[in-house]
Every structure is written in structure tokens, then in C-alpha cells.
Amino acid sequence: xxxxxxxxxxxxxxxxxxxxxxxxxxxxxxxxxxxxxxxxxxxxxxxxxxxxxxxxxxxxxxxxxxxxxxxxxxxxxxxxxxxxxxxxxxxxxxxxxxxxxxxxxxxxxxxxxxxxxxxxxxxxxxxxxxxxxxxxxxxxxxxxxxxxxxxxxxxxxxxxxxxxxxxxxxxxxxxxxxxxxxxxxxxxxxxxxxxxxxxxxxxxxxxxxxxxxxxxxxxxxxxxxxxxxxxxxxxxxxxxxxxxxxxxxxxxxxxxxxxxxxxxxxxxxxxxxxxxxxxxxxxxxxxxxxxxxxxxxxxxxxxxxxxxxxxxxxxxxxxxxxxxxxxxxxxxxxxxxxxxxxxxxxxxxxxxxxxxxxxxxxxxxxxxxxxxxxxxxxxxxxxxxxxxxxxxxxxxxxxxxxxxxxxxxxxxxxxxxxxxxxxxx
Amino acid sequence: xxxxxxxxxxxxxxxxxxxxxxxxxxxxxxxxxxxxxxxxxxxxxxxxxxxxxxxxxxxxxxxxxxxxxxxxxxxxxxxxxxxxxxxxxxxxxxxxxxxxxxxxxxxxxxxxxxxxxxxxxxxxxxxxxxxxxxxxxxxxxxxxxxxxxxxxxxxxxxxxxxxxxxxxxxxxxxxxxxxxxxxxxxxxxxxxxxxxxxxxxxxxxxxxxxxxxxxxxxxxxxxxxxxxxxxxxxxxxxxxxxxxxxxxxxxxxxxxxxxxxxxxxxxxxxxxxxxxxxxxxxxxxxxxxxxxxxxxxxxxxxxxxxxxxxxxxxxxxxxxxxxxxxxxxxxxxxxxxxxxxxxxxxxxxxxxxxxxxxxxxxxxxxxxxxxxxxxxxxxxxxxxxxxxxxxxxxxxxxxxxxxxxxxxxxxxxxxxxxxxxxxxx
Numbered sequence: 120x121x122x123x124x125x126x127x128x129x130x131x132x133x134x135x136x137x138x139x140x141x142x143x144x145x146x147x148x149x150x151x152x153x154x155x156x157x158x159x160x161x162x163x164x165x166x167x168x169x170x171x172x173x174x175x176x177x178x179x180x181x182x183x184x185x186x187x188x189x190x191x192x193x194x195x196x197x198x199x200x201x202x203x204x205x206x207x208x209x210x211x212x213x214x215x216x217x218x219x220x221x222x223x224x225x226x227x228x229x230x231x232x233x234x235x236x237x238x239x240x241x242x243x244x245x246x247x248x249x250x251x252x253x254x255x256x257x258x259x260x261x262x263x264x265x266x267x268x269x270x271x272x273x274x275x276x277x278x279x280x281x282x283x284x285x286x287x288x289x290x291x292x293x294x295x296x297x298x299x300x301x302x303x304x305x306x307x308x309x310x311x312x313x314x315x316x317x318x319x320x321x322x323x324x325x326x327x328x329x330x331x332x333x334x335x336x337x338x339x340x341x342x343x344x345x346x347x348x349x350x351x352x353x354x355x356x357x358x359x360x361x362x363x364x365x366x367x368x369x370x371x372x373x374x375x376x377x378x379x380x381x382x383x384x385x386x387x388x389x390x391x392x393x394x395x396x397x398x399x400x401x402x403x404x405x406x407x408x409x410x411x412x413x414x415x416x417x418x419x420x421x422x423x424x425x426x427x428x429x430x431x432x433x434x435x436x437x438x439x440x441x442x443x444x445x446x447x448x449x450x451x452x453x454x455x456x457x458x459x460x461x462x463x464x465x466x467x468x469x470x471x472x473x474x475x476x477x478x479x480x481x482x483x484x485x486x487x488x489x490x491x492x493x494x495x496x497x498x499x500x501x502x503x504x505x506x507x508x509x510x511x512x513x514x515x516x517x518x519x520x521x522x523x524x525x526x527x528x529x530x531x532x533x534x535x536x537x538x539x540x541x542x543x544x
Numbered sequence: 545x546x547x548x549x550x551x552x553x554x555x556x557x558x559x560x561x562x563x564x565x566x567x568x569x570x571x572x573x574x575x576x577x578x579x580x581x582x583x584x585x586x587x588x589x590x591x592x593x594x595x596x597x598x599x600x601x602x603x604x605x606x607x608x609x610x611x612x613x614x615x616x617x618x619x620x621x622x623x624x625x626x627x628x629x630x631x632x633x634x635x636x637x638x639x640x641x642x643x644x645x646x647x648x649x650x651x652x653x654x655x656x657x658x659x660x661x662x663x664x665x666x667x668x669x670x671x672x673x674x675x676x677x678x679x680x681x682x683x684x685x686x687x688x689x690x691x692x693x694x695x696x697x698x699x700x701x702x703x704x705x706x707x708x709x710x711x712x713x714x715x716x717x718x719x720x721x722x723x724x725x726x727x728x729x730x731x732x733x734x735x736x737x738x739x740x741x742x743x744x745x746x747x748x749x750x751x752x753x754x755x756x757x758x759x760x761x762x763x764x765x766x767x768x769x770x771x772x773x774x775x776x777x778x779x780x781x782x783x784x785x786x787x788x789x790x791x792x793x794x795x796x797x798x799x800x801x802x803x804x805x806x807x808x809x810x811x812x813x814x815x816x817x818x819x820x821x822x823x824x825x826x827x828x829x830x831x832x833x834x835x836x837x838x839x840x841x842x843x844x845x846x847x848x849x850x851x852x853x854x855x856x857x858x859x860x861x862x863x864x865x866x867x868x869x870x871x872x873x874x875x876x877x878x879x880x881x882x883x884x885x886x887x888x889x890x891x892x893x894x895x896x897x898x899x900x901x902x903x904x905x906x907x908x909x910x911x912x913x914x915x916x917x918x919x920x921x922x923x924x925x926x927x928x929x930x931x932x933x934x935x936x937x938x939x940x941x942x943x944x945x946x947x948x949x950x951x952x953x954x955x956x957x958x959x960x961x962x963x964x965x966x967x968x969x
Contacts, residue, residue, distance in 0.1 A: 122612075139610055139885065143622055156586065157584070157878060160585065168605050171607045173630070174610050174633050174637065175609045178607065183600065183601060185564055187552050203820075209553065238796050330910075336806070371754060376761055379835070384828055387831060398628070405834065409830065409831060418839075450929055451628070459575065504871070508874055
């Protein structure tokens with residue numbers, strides 16, 4: 120049996136599934152049933168989802184949940200999150216409530232500039248290149264006018280085109296470094312279309328274009344979110360002690376990359392969940408955020424904390440390139456509904472909401488880590504997952520959860536306890 | 545109307561949805577219908593998905609697709625991908641086919657060590673601490689034995705416990721830096737349980753534990769994937785020219801962070817799609833990968849390329865901490881099916897498959913960027929998305945696609961063309 124296939128993309132959904140079943144399923148009937156069980160009954164809706172990408176054969180479910188009680192700049196939000204990891208939404212909800220009685224979250228957008236680059240090789244002298252660039256620059260703006268017209272009407276467009284000499288890093292290597300404002304759209308298609316049009320007009324016998332592409336590094340598309348309270352309100356007892364410990368945990372993430380990566384991973388749990396739920400691109404956001412965390416030459420925390428004049432401050436600054444129009448935001452019915460739940464935010468408002476989701480997640484993680492430890496909260500969900508895996512019924516679940524309260528949970532121990540329970544009854 | 549809510553997590557699914565509708569939906573009936581339309585008809589299956597996280601109200605669909613024709617170490621694979629971004633699966637399929645006639649992908653696991661740390665403060669002298677640590681070290685192993693028993697049976701466990709003096713970075717700050725082998729599980733719960741148990745036994749009057757937590761930075765859980773061919777087979781014409789240009793594109797990503805971030809983002813399109821489809825944690829994988837990209841002090845490409853003795857080489861080295869047992873891998877029916885499609889890989893095998901998915905994605909991006917540009921491929925999907933948004937029917941789609949072949953696509957232009965079509969007919 121050859122597992123090679125030609126023209127797979129031309130197969131219809133049924134044929135794709137059958138080919139897969141014939142070649143890769145151990146139990147064909149069962150495998151096909153699983154794929155089909157996840158298809159939507161409404162064929163028109165299923166067709167819509169099928170067309171988002173290529174070779175679609177089913178829908179992968181990510182739990183879609185709500186974290187209520189967020190107060191951001193005095194306004195109430197319930198934040199939709201799409202995430203498969205337990206504890207993330209519970210943590211968001213708890214932290215939202217905690218800060219809702221302490222002034223809520225304060226946020227602001229610092230900047231919204233995005234970047235695209237035309238990378239090229241040029242072997243002649245730099246002065247000649249500069250002259251050529253200065254001569255052609257206004258024309259480069261002009262030829263993109265049909266492309267940028269709509270964006271300019273919405274307050275965006277090309278901000279500047281800059282020639283950059285990078286020959287110190289790589290022989291003959293230069294860039295057109297182009298800055299954009301893309302209003303409420305993420306702008307990837309817009310930026311790439313502009314870049315390719317510009318590159319086409321800019322190239323000549325001596326200028327060899329290597330590639331033209333937007334950058335997902337957006338350190339000037341930056342948002343800040345903050346919480347603050349009197350130290351005494353930080354914790355029910357020993358508030359100052361725990362506030363100090365919290366700050367030490369942030370300091371550690373600032374000097375120790377092994378910790379910083381996990382610290383920021385927790386932040387991204389919150390951020391990616393809202394990015395996904397609103398139809399934005401979490402790979403782009405994650406790449407930009409982690410690269411920003413390493414901008415000093417050392418990979419560091421994206422959040423900071425301090426105590427000043429008896430007050431506790433905790434904040435995040437993170438680059439977020441997001442859209443609330445275009446792309447999946449208006450195509451995926453649940454992404455669209457997420458934006459409705461968030462009260463139809465502009466891209467700038469969405470940046471602030473998502474920064475809050477990240478800060479909240481980090482607050483929950485640091486508070487748990489510096490007090491009870493992370494496992495206490497995780498373990499209950501972990502226990503339920505193990506029980507589901509072992510197909511425990513409602514009654515068995517209750518008995519086992521009771522039995523393991525405060526005890527260390529391992530797959531082995533649960534499996535044993537369930538076995539004992541089943542054989543004894 | 546107050547949007548604050550108490551006891552939300554205790555509401556049943558229906559009550560959660562109603563609260564949300566009453567407080568945040570502009571059209572309650574329509575919003576509720578959308579949420580419910582995504583619920584599975586099979587209540588038992590829906591309950592399973594609801595329990596993965598907290599406050600679940602629906603299922604967020606990510607398209608689940610197949611990229612066939614991958615040859616990895618002589619073995620054929622069809623790779624399941626869960627991703628909402630168009631072109632990713634198409635690119636994977638094309639690249640798989642391209643390399644299937646050129647020897648396929650060669651991969652190897654370099655290392656599989658994972659890390660957890662106990663972060664603590666200690667104000668006395670280091671020698672005393674060292675003596676205490678040496679005395680207690682064997683006991684720290686011993687007290688974790690009940691926890692590590694299963695893992696040791698599977699060839700894993702705690703490799704070493706090391707005392708690290710970090711006072712040069714932060715006053716009084718030390719770590720127990722602990723290395724683990726977690727066999728086929730990702731190991732987060734296992735590592736965190738071990739750490740908390742060790743921290744509990746290790747702490748004393750002078751040793752103040754700040755926190756105990758696994759690290760998602762896993763530079764020693766590393767995998768390599770590579771493709772190679774004669775230069776002449778690289779491209780149908782001007783093969784050497786295009787191979788050189790391809791290598792220049794990789795060099796640029798190595799020296800220019802604005803490019804490196806986007807370059808690696810494309811890699812993560814492939815990696816995260818398979819990570820998600822197999823029930824693994826893409827935030828953890830992304831954090832580890834991007835931090836690894838910045839390990840030299842400058843954020844760089846995760847892939848490399850060279851020409852040597854008439855041959856083209858292209859490879860990736862990336863840290864990937866994955867599981868094929870435990871967590872969602874065995875709970876989410878589609879994640880489980882993904883592992884079946886991948887022929888029940890061990891964690892090591894899955895590392896190799898996922899590294900290939902990343903390398904393939906980068907190959908597709910660089911090949912498109914250095915030849916036709918990225919927009920040609922993107923634009924067809926972009927056009928279909930716009931047409932879906934404008935609710936074009938099959939007939940209208942055909943006419944518009946034909947009309948815009950080779951032309952620049954903008955929302956405005958499509959909308960205008962569709963309007964003209966509709967008013968003229």
C-alpha cells in the first residue's frame with residue numbers, strides 16, 4: 120500500500136476522509152465517525168469553516184469560555200477566551216474580581232506603528248543609492264495610492280519610507296524600512312501588497328530584491344496595562360510580606376531566562392486565548408511579544424512590579440498587532456460574537472483588553488506561586504482529567520475527589536483508588 | 545444595569561449564556577443561537593469538552609486539516625494540522641510533495657532534558673548553604689520516590705539536582721536547578737509536583753522559598769530536521785540563482801530581528817498547528833522556541849541553510865517539549881485521532897514530525913518570497929474570504945475569481961465588482 124497521494128487538495132471532503140482512513144486509521148469506521156461527529160449539522164456553516172483553510176476535514180474544538188467582572192478604565196467587560204488549558208479562565212475570573220474592588224485595570228495605547236521591509240542587494244556605492252532613493256521616494260508613495268486610498272480614508276496609510284544601510288551586518292545588504300498605520304485592521308495583506316508594489320517600482324538593474332514582507336516585530340505598536348492598590352489591600356494578612364515576595368518573583372523573571380520564559384508563557388495563556396477568540400493571529404502576536412522580551416539582549420519578563428509610597432504597582436508593556444476588521448474577525452461567527460461581547464472595540468481598545476488578559480494571568484500565576492504553590496489549583500482540574508480518562512461516572516468522581524482532598528495526585532494513585540472502588544462495590 | 549456578577553462559575557451553561565446575553569449581546573436571540581449552533585449534538589461529548597476548562601459556553605472551531613505526502617526518515621506521514629490561517633496547510637502539502645522526490649526529511653532528537661527550578665532567598669554564607677545542600681541532596685531524591693516511581697518505570701525521573709548561586713544578579717538569590725527526563729509525557733504536572741515536594745523538604749528557617757515551577761525554556765530538549773538535494777534539483781530553472789537567493793533570505797533573518805521574527809513566526813505556523821492538533825500546549829512551545837531564537841543575545845532565525853559541494857542544505861534546530869500521553873493528548877478525541885494518524889508516535893517521534901512541519905513552512909515561505917512574492921498565493925484565499933464576507937454565491941464567486949486573476953485584490957475593488965455584477969444582472 121502506497122501512502123503517496125496525488126491531487127489530494129482536489130478531493131472532496133468525503134474522499135479526503137476516506138483516503139486518510141484507508142491509509143492511516145487503525146479502526147476506519149471509528150476514525151471516520153470521530154471526524155464526522157465534529158462536523159456541524161448546518162452544511163452552509165460547515166462550508167464556511169471548510170473554506171478558511173485548505174484540506175479541511177473536520178473542526179478542532181477549543182473550549183470557548185467567558186471571564187466576567189473585568190473593569191478596564193472604569194468600563195465593565197466579560198472577556199471571551201478560547202483555550203484548551205485548564206485554570207486559565209478560572210484565574211482570569213478570580214483576578215478580574217479581585218481588582219474590580221481595587222480600582223480595576225488602567226490601560227493606554229503607547230503607539231500603533233507597524234513595519235514592512237523590502238530587503239535587497241546592491242553592489243554599487245551608497246551615495247548613488249541614496250540619490251536614487253531620494254529621487255524616487257515620492258513616486259513610491261504615489262504608485263501605492265490606489266492601494267492605500269481606503270486605508271487613508273480610515274486614518275491610516277504609509278507613514279514613511281526609509282533607506283537603511285545594513286552592509287555592516289551582511290555584504291551589499293540594504294532595506295527599505297517602511298512604517299504603516301493600519302487603523303482597525305491587522306494590516307498584513309495591506310502592508311504586503313504595498314511592499315510588493317513598491318519593490319516592483321524601486322528595483323532596477325543594480326537593485327536585486329531578495330524579498331518584501333511585513334514584520335511581526337512591532338515594538339512601536341505598544342500597549343500598557345496596570346493595576347495598583349494600597350499594600351494593605353494586597354492580601355488578607357501579611358500583605359506587605361506577600362507584596363514583597365510577589366515583587367521578588369518578578370525580579371527573578373527579569374534576571375533568569377529559565378524563569379522568564381515560563382513567566383511570559385503564562386502571560387501568553389491569557390493573551391493568546393483572547394487573540395484566538397477574536398479571530399486574530401496568535402503566532403504573530405507571540406513572535407512579536409517574545410522577541411520584545413529579548414530586546415535588551417537578555418530574555419526578560421514582560422511585566423514589572425514595584426512598591427512606592429505604600430502602594431503596590433504591577434504593569435505590562437507589550438507589543439500587540441491586532442485587527443477588529445478584516446481577516447477572520449468578521450468571517451468566523453464566534454470571532455464576530457467575541458467582538459460583540461467586547462462591545463465592538465476598535466483595534467486600539469482590543470490591544471488594551473488583551474494586555475489586561477495577559478497581566479491578569481501573570482498576576483494569578485505569581486500570586487499562586489508565591490503563596491500556596493501552583494499545584495493546588497492545577498491538581499483539581501488534573502484530577503478531573505484523569506477521572507474522565509478513566510471514564511469514572513459522576514458518583515465515582517465525587518468519592519475520589521473527596522478521598523484525594525489535599526493529597527498528592529498521580530495517575531497511578533487515582534487509577535488504583537478507582538480500581539479499589541470498583542472492585543469493592 | 546450592573547454588569548458585575550457573583551458566582552458565575554457556579555451557573556450552569558444555560559445560565560451563563562443567558563447572563564452574557566442579557567449584559568453584552570446587542571441581539572440576544574441571535575447571539576444565543578450562534579453559541580448554541582456550535583454546541584455538539586452529543587451531550588456526553590459536549591460535557592467532556594466543557595470540562596476541559598472553566599466557564600465553557602461553546603466550542604471555538606479551528607479548521608482541522610491534513611497535509612499528506614511527508615516522508616520523514618523514509619517513513620510516510622500525513623500530518624494533521626489545526627490552524628485558522630489560510631495557505632499554511634497548502635504550503636505544507638506542496639513542500640511535502642516537493643521533498644518526497646528528493647529524499648524526504650531527515651531528523652534526529654539531540655536531547656530530551658527538561659528543567660524545573662526552586663527559587664529561594666538565603667542571607668547567610670554560601671559555604672554553609674552548600675554543605676546543607678550536599679547533606680540533604682540524597683534525601684531530596686528519596687522523598688520524591690513515590691512521585692517518580694511510575695516515571696522511573698518508563699525510563700524517566702529526576703536526573704540531577706544542582707544548587708546555583710545567582711547572587712551576582714540579585715541579592716541573596718539562589719536556585720535548585722533540577723533536570724528531568726519525562727519520557728512520553730510533557731511532564732508539567734510531574735515536574736511541578738516533584739518541585740513542590742522537594743522545596744517543602746529543603747526549606748528551613750534561613751531558606752525562604754519564593755516559588756517552585758518547571759521551566760518552559762528547554763534548550764536541552766532539542767530536535768533537528770533537515771532537507772538536502774543537488775542544487776540543480778532545487779528549482780526548475782536557474783536553480784543555482786534561486787538557491788543562492790534562498791540562502792541570502794536565511795542570512796537576512798539571521799542578522800535582522802525585524803525579519804527574524806516574521807521568519808520564525810512562519811515556522812511556528814507549522815509547528816503550532818500540529819502542536820494544537822495533537823493536544824499539546826502551543827504557548828509553552830512558542831515561548832521556548834522564541835527564547836531559544838534569542839539565546840545569542842540577538843533574536844535570530846531558527847533555521848539555517850548552506851550550499852556545499854554542489855548540494856543545498858536547509859535545516860532547523862528547535863527545542864520542543866511535547867507529550868504523547870497525559871494531558872489533552874488522550875482526552876480530546878480529535879487530539880487522540882491525530883496521534884493515530886501520526887501512527888502513535890513516541891514523544892521523541894512527535895518532536896521530529898513537528899520540527900519537520902516547521903521546516904516545511906519556512907521552506908514554503910522563503911521559496912515564495914524569493915520567487916513570486918507572498919501575495920500571489922495569499923491573494924486567492926484572501927479573495928475567497930472577502931467573497932464569503934460579502935455572501936457571494938457560487939456563481940458570483942466564479943465570475944469574480946476569473947475577473948481578478950493576476951490583479952491586485954482589495955476589499956473595495958471586490959465589493960465594487962460584486963455590486964456591479966449584481967446590479968447588471
